[in-house]
Amino acid sequence: MIKILIRDRNRYFQQGMENILEDFGLNRLHKKICFEYLLSRNTISEANIIVMDLQPGEGYLCHFDLCRYRKGIFLGIQEREMPSIHRLPNCFRNASIITRNTPMQSVRQEIVHAWETYQPDLSVKCSACTCKFLSKQQLSLMRLMLDGKNEKEIADRLNITVATIFSYKYQIMKNFSLKNNQELNAFIRSYLLHPW
Template sequence: MINIIIDNDNGFYRLGFQTLLSKIFLERFGKKTTFTSGIDTLSAAKADVIIMKLAPGESGVCHPALYARRKGSLIIGDYEVVRKPYIDELPLCFENMIFINRNEPITLLTERIVDGWEHCSDKAITASQWQCLACGHKTLSPQQIKVATHYSQGSSPHQIAQSLDINIKTVFAHKRIIMGKFNLNSDCELLRLLNVMNKLKNNVSAIPIMNI
């Protein structure tokens, strides 16, 4: 039995992936599947496959629940934007991740998932790869944390400058650095990433740039 987490609240989204993955694992590997939604340390420890719908830049953020996941498990990152995240910059907990885009043909999605599962079976993650102090997840300076926090609360650049008592050009400079670090191209992508970080804020190690 293959235990699969689909981390998404959208029922149609989950149903689509349940149908696809059930077919792949039954036809290609002769294995049945069981599904749950939502990631926490308990569910991650039991999962063979985790599917995450990634917001722009999210693949650079620390997700502490993934630290508990089974070391030979597969993470499937479903990204919406044209740019595939940089694999060589992933945090350690994202080891054994493959990226898919649902705009690709089903045949291509299937082959990516099959190849990813076979790779995980051949090359399990080793314990030495899970040293958090050596992790490359992205972080920002204290001042950039303050600017990002105000942006996440809906403040305008002028309001941020007044609140932090800095020049508005400095606000834009910090914003540009934040977007560059996470490879973001628009205010919409920035706000979506900040929303993801807000959801993770209850665990301090999950918040590389937020302090709300």
């Protein structure tokens, strides 16, 4: 049996991926597929395949449990191309990253290729990781933004200028390759409310 951990906020896309993976398991591997939807240390360690959507910027963050994942392949789903694989943290170095507009035939080929060429990389260590972190002030800013505060309210609360608020926002957007406020807001929700 092949255990697949799948999490995608887009239920239609997730259903399509489940169909592709079920076909892959039955017709290519001749094994039954068992889907798991709850992200936890146990489900991550037991999965043969992990499929997970990544919000803008999320691919640059540390996912400690994924870094220790050595059992199978990881398929990350993005809205758009990530700028450079060399900027990714170690937990995503061996991942297959696809975009939502990747043709299904290409997704199938990517899954087959990843499965056939998979070799655990035992050299991956968190100590040499290039993942991005946020400062305490940036985290405070993000929490207040998540609470719906505007720039003036945030500046008053943190006892800094509105210009500094814009500077922090710019730095976050630059470091995590976020293109607009919509992506910034999705990143904030993902970062602060993430189930990891």
